[in-house]
Amino acid sequence: MIQRPKPDKKRLRRTMMFMNSQKPGLIKDAYIYGSDSIILDLEDAVAENQKDAARFSLYHALKNIDYGDTEVLVRINGLDTPHWQEDVRVCVAGGADGIRIAKCENAEMVRQVEAAVLAAEREFGVEEGRTLLMAALESPMGIMNAYEIVTASDRMLGCAISGGDFRKSMHVQIQRGGVEMMVARGQMLLAARAAGVQCFDTMFPNIDDMEGFQAEVIQNHQMGFDGKSIVNPKQIAFVHETFAPTEKEIVYAEKLVRGCQAQADAGIGVYTVDGKMVDIPFFEDAKRIIALAKACGVYHGDL
Numbered sequence: 001m002i003q004r005p006k007p008d009k010k011r012l013r014r015t016m017m018f019m020n021s022q023k024p025g026l027i028k029d030a031y032i033y034g035s036d037s038i039i040l041d042l043e044d045a046v047a048e049n050q051k052d053a054a055r056f057s058l059y060h061a062l063k064n065i066d067y068g069d070t071e072v073l074v075r076i077n078g079l080d081t082p083h084w085q086e087d088v089r090v091c092v093a094g095g096a097d098g099i100r101i102a103k104c105e106n107a108e109m110v111r112q113v114e115a116a117v118l119a120a121e122r123e124f125g126v127e128e129g130r131t132l133l134m135a136a137l138e139s140p141m142g143i144m145n146a147y148e149i150v151t152a153s154d155r156m157l158g159c160a161i162s163g164g165d166f167r168k169s170m171h172v173q174i175q176r177g178g179v180e181m182m183v184a185r186g187q188m189l190l191a192a193r194a195a196g197v198q199c200f201d202t203m204f205p206n207i208d209d210m211e212g213f214q215a216e217v218i219q220n221h222q223m224g225f226d227g228k229s230i231v232n233p234k235q236i237a238f239v240h241e242t243f244a245p246t247e248k249e250i251v252y253a254e255k256l257v258r259g260c261q262a263q264a265d266a267g268i269g270v271y272t273v274d275g276k277m278v279d280i281p282f283f284e285d286a287k288r289i290i291a292l293a294k295a296c297g298v299y300h301g302d303l
């Protein structure tokens with residue numbers, strides 16, 4: 001039986017790759033692709049008459065497959081279905097790192113899942129508080145309530161917007177440039193940053209349109225997302241590359257971090273580095289960039 005390390009709310013999550021729990025062939029070696037997290041799906045990828053079979057296959061995967069450093073999340077069925085409570089029991093009994101709450105609309109839904117998770121942790125002798133939560137915001141109501149959702153539980157690692165359901169409820173189609181979801185993405189990002197949790201963009205469904213995918217990933221990064229839901233292994237590399245700090249950013253951040261203490265000791269609060277003004281917020285951001293570069297495995301200095 002596999003014992004997974006304690007889940008970390010703040011870990012690196014550039015990619016969260018969905019896969020159908022109903023398909024043992026997909027989930028048995030999902031870690032080989034190197035996405036930061038995988039999402040074993042019990043919800044919309046699983047046909048209604050296969051929910052029990054998917055849960056069975058999920059439980060055996062959680063118990064017997066060593067996913068190594070890959071975080072293992074499970075997307076449970078919506079709270080308006082007869083499935084979600086049994087989904088929660090299986091996730092906790094199997095030792096999943098966290099649960100993605102599908103179609104989350106308000107804080108009360110988070111509290112309901114949290115109560116079910118706690119009951120399952122007690123039932124199966126799992127350390128209380130071990131199982132993390134994240135919310136998928138898939139409707140206008142979910143987006144409007146983003147802040148109350150992400151602050152509803154100490155287990156909450158963050159939230160993700162879900163474009164398929166969201167666009168359907170807004171009567172819009174996916175657009176190059178993302179104008180149809182710009183406001184919702186922005187509102188969710190504000191809520192997540194205000195709450196100090198992570199924030200993820202939706203999956204890009206057109207897996208053969210790499211150009212469109214790459215344009216969306218670049219925009220996600222520019223907007224401030226921590227990562228993205230994905231549906232296919234060929235989407236991983238570009239997201240990882242885009243979300244890692246560049247060599248130029250690392251060199252500049254290193255210069256700021258190394259210089260800031262000396263400047264502060266000399267009583268100087270604001271000065272220029274390579275022709276750019278810097279003061280306290282820039283140092284904090286430089287430290288974040290170095291930490292991110294370390295987590296991405298692209299920092300080789302001694303800070």
Ligand SMILES: CC(C)(COP(=O)(O)OP(=O)(O)OC[C@H]1O[C@@H](n2cnc3c(N)ncnc32)[C@H](O)[C@@H]1OP(=O)(O)O)[C@@H](O)C(=O)NCCC(=O)NCCSC(=O)C[C@@](O)(CC(=O)O)C(=O)O
Nearest residue numbers: 018019020026044045136162163164165203229231232233
């Ligand atoms: C799309 C396709 C069928 C294409 O398959 P294909 O086989 O044609 O792909 P190929 O590229 O040929 O695969 C090459 C090799 O990779 C393996 N491989 C492929 N995909 C893999 C994968 N995901 N995990 C591990 N392995 C994989 C494959 O087995 C093969 O291995 P091998 O045979 O050994 O060479 C496949 O990708 C897939 O099933 N994707 C996940 C779909 C899914 O789960 N959707 C539900 C979640 S979204 C949703 O519900 C909407 C949402 O709710 C979202 C939100 O909330 O954010 C909203 O509202 O927006």
Ligand SMILES: [Mg+2]
Nearest residue numbers: 138162164165
């Ligand atoms: Mg959905």
